[in-house]
Amino acid sequence: MxxxxxxxxxxxxxxxxxxxxxxxxxxxxxxxxxxxxxxxxxxxxxxxxxxxxxxxxxxxxxxxxxxxxxxxxxxxxxxxxxxxxxxxxxxxxxxxxxxxxxxxxxxxxxQLDVRERGFAYAEDAPLDMRMDGTTGPTAADVLNTYSAAELTRVLRDYGEEKFARKIAGAVVRERETQPFTTSGRLVELLYAEIPAPARRTGGHPAKRTFQALRMEVNDxxxxxxxxxxxxxxxxxxxxxxxxxxxxxxxxxxxxxxxxxxxxxxxxxxxxxxxxxxxxxxxxxxxxxxxxxxxxxxxxxxxxxxxxxxxxxxxxxxxxxxx
Structure with missing residues (x-):
């Protein structure tokens, strides 16, 4: 580590x-x-x-x-x-x-600097994001169990993500094929769903989604x-x-x-x-x-x-x- x-x-x-x-x-x-x-x-x-x-x-x-x-x-x-x-x-x-x-x-x-904790989007890692890794639901649990409406709320309110509804719909659709377990797959989805002009401003396109998931996981x-x-x-x-x-x-x-x-x-x-x-x-x-x-x-x-x-x-x- x-x-x-x-x-x-x-x-x-x-x-x-x-x-x-x-x-x-x-x-x-x-x-x-x-x-x-x-x-x-x-x-x-x-x-x-x-x-x-x-x-x-x-x-x-x-x-x-x-x-x-x-x-x-x-x-x-x-x-x-x-x-x-x-x-x-x-x-x-x-x-x-x-x-x-x-x-x-x-x-x-x-949390950010230890890859295994899953807080950072720069490299592929387990979608955990719990500040106390011994208890509570993980970010993967949120992505795989929340409804589209609940995911939209989390991304919009905590991440101030303009494309919250679009991203939430894609997550719900993709998890039917395979549940989310690692950050790399989520980052790929975000690149696919956030339009190119929006990706060129405001930092990394995963920044807002990862912030929102972290805030939700840790309440x-x-x-x-x-x-x-x-x-x-x-x-x-x-x-x-x-x-x-x-x-x-x-x-x-x-x-x-x-x-x-x-x-x-x-x-x-x-x-x-x-x-x-x-x-x-x-x-x-x-x-x-x-x-x-x-x-x-x-x-x-x-x-x-x-x-x-x-x-x-x-x-x-x-x-x-x-």
Whole structure:
């Protein structure tokens, strides 16, 4: 198996956003998408007061990250979980709250760079795409069992694929002859179904379909929808939630969650904000931050990143959103 490489996106900026929340001795960061541990390693190296709980649904990633981070001893703890299980993770660790939570969403180098995982379309491999390869349906299961209407929805909503209906119809037709098992056959179908003019723009013609299948297999949007309020509720005063998104639907969910907890409920025409009515959190980033041209040239995966952060400035009011 090839050893994956990992170039964390916006690494310096992410650490700079997290550091103010991690200044006290024993401060805790939960890295909800540990991957190969690039962000966690940078925090442990640059913020000596912090310790990190690294969460990942991928046992292989946890093993590799654990070996990489072993020099930091008990400042790092790895946990096998999906990040919407954050509340359970904190309870198991005996923590009522933490100082920071980090999400680096989407597919990681751990998955993309290892051929056997089936995430990449550049070479023929089993159609798996599970972030936790020990459980759940594979991409092949989706292709071979979903109806044409269900496949169209997945490709359109998660891949923003203009030819979703055409591709779905072809998949259903072709699987009657032989079920889909490897990525090579799916890529061939996509080349056949996507018109030549469309193939010449927007990157590889398989990019959108593979993204859509990955998001469906791992239930990524539903997991994120549950994880955002859990993360916001987990931080104490001065704590921060930092999120890197790579898909417009992900970024929209994050933006909505952050807006809901940073917006004042006081009428606009009121001349002052009554004490206790202020939002419990504030936006740290101004809109969504992006990678600059230099980083994008060095690391193409940075091209679509959207970075947002919030900070808790006071405890939640009784009955108010976290």
């Amino acid at each position: 090839a050893r994956p490489q990992h170039v964390p996106v916006l690494l310096d900026r992410v650490v700079a956003l997290l550091a103010p929340a991690l200044g006290r001795d024993g401060a805790v960061l939960v890295d909800c998408t540990l991957g190969l541990g690039g962000h966690t390693e940078a925090v442990l190296e640059r913020v000596p007061t912090a310790r990190v709980i690294g969460v990942d649904r991928d046992p292989a990633a946890l093993e590799l990250a654990g070996a990489r981070l072993a020099p930091y001893g008990d400042r790092f703890t790895g946990v096998h979980a999906v990040y919407d299980e954050l509340a359970d993770v904190l309870e198991d660790q005996g923590l009522a709250s933490v100082d920071a939570v980090l999400f680096d969403l989407g597919v990681s180098s751990m 990524e949007l539903a997991v994120l929808r549950r994880a955002m309020p859990a993360a916001i509720g987990a931080i104490g005063v001065g704590g921060r939630v930092v999120v890197e998104s790579y898909h417009s639907l992900e970024d929209r969910l994050v933006k909505q969650a952050f807006t809901a907890v940073t917006r004042s409920e006081v009428p606009l025409d009121l001349p002052f904000v009554p004490e206790g009515s202020e939002p419990a959190l504030r936006l740290v980033t101004r809109g969504a931050e992006k990678a600059d041209a230099t980083e994008t040239a060095q690391n193409p995966r940075a091209a679509s990143v959207r970075l947002r952060a919030v900070e808790r400035v006071r405890p939640p009011s009784p009955g108010a959103p976290s």
